[in-house]
Amino acid sequence: MRDHPIHLAIFASGSGSNALRIIKYFSASLKFKIALIISNNKNAGVLAHAPEHQIPHFFWPKNQLSNSEKTLELLNNFQIDGIILAGFLAKIPEYLVNVYQDKILNIHPALLPAFGGIGMHGMYVHQAVSQAAVSVTGPTMHVVNEDYDAGRIIFQCRVPIAPKTSADEIAQQVLRYEHKFYPYIIERYFRHFCSKSDK
Numbered sequence: 704m705r706d707h708p709i710h711l712a713i714f715a716s717g718s719g720s721n722a723l724r725i726i727k728y729f730s731a732s733l734k735f736k737i738a739l740i741i742s743n744n745k746n747a748g749v750l751a752h753a754p755e756h757q758i759p760h761f762f763w764p765k766n767q768l769s770n771s772e773k774t775l776e777l778l779n780n781f782q783i784d785g786i787i788l789a790g791f792l793a794k795i796p797e798y799l800v801n802v803y804q805d806k807i808l809n810i811h812p813a814l815l816p817a818f819g820g821i822g823m824h825g826m827y828v829h830q831a832v833s834q835a836a837v838s839v840t841g842p843t844m845h846v847v848n849e850d851y852d853a854g855r856i857i858f859q860c861r862v863p864i865a866p867k868t869s870a871d872e873i874a875q876q877v878l879r880y881e882h883k884f885y886p887y888i889i890e891r892y893f894r895h896f897c898s899k900s901d902k
């Protein structure tokens with residue numbers, strides 16, 4: 704049995720609304736700790752939220768992320784068990800996927816494998832969904848492997864969309880479900896995963 708909480712790191716690049724939900728969800732948890740925040744964007748919302756929650760946070764640009772020694776040292780210093788991507792707009796290097804095999808989760812704002820892959824992020828996804836005039840979209844939560852948006856899917860939920868809904872409206876609707884489910888799915892995934900691997 705573990706005698707310390709599961710330490711998670713959040714990687715985020717954008718406004719950080721999912722990151723903030725995750726931070727708040729686990730703030731009183733005895734089993735989980737958001738132990739580190741990393742962003743490749745100096746102006747990311749998540750870096751602004753981190754101090755008030757007293758979470759160590761680092762601006763970590765691409766050249767740092769591709770430096771395996773430095774990045775693993777940072778993650779080891781904070782005893783990171785798992786990594787949560789929440790709007791992180793950089794490819795996770797292969798060394799990290801290997802070291803954290805099955806322990807990196809991502810959220811994608813469409814029903815993968817549809818509307819995924821290189822270049823499909825943020826509003827590009829919702830614009831494509833709107834143009835394709837599909838009747839349903841929704842967030843996907845998946846394990847990260849070496850290919851974009853291609854790891855094992857652990858959760859999806861269907862969000863019906865009315866004809867002619869704009870990309871902005873679709874984004875808002877999907878984001879509501881991301882906020883509602885991502886923290887809970889993270890908890891469920893890592894609780895199960897870590898208790899199994901600790902036996």
Ligand code: GRF
Nearest residue numbers: 717718719720721790811812
């Ligand atoms: C979300 O839509 C998420 O699905 C995608 O990036 C967006 C991040 O939004 N990967 P926020 O920064 O959490 O507000």
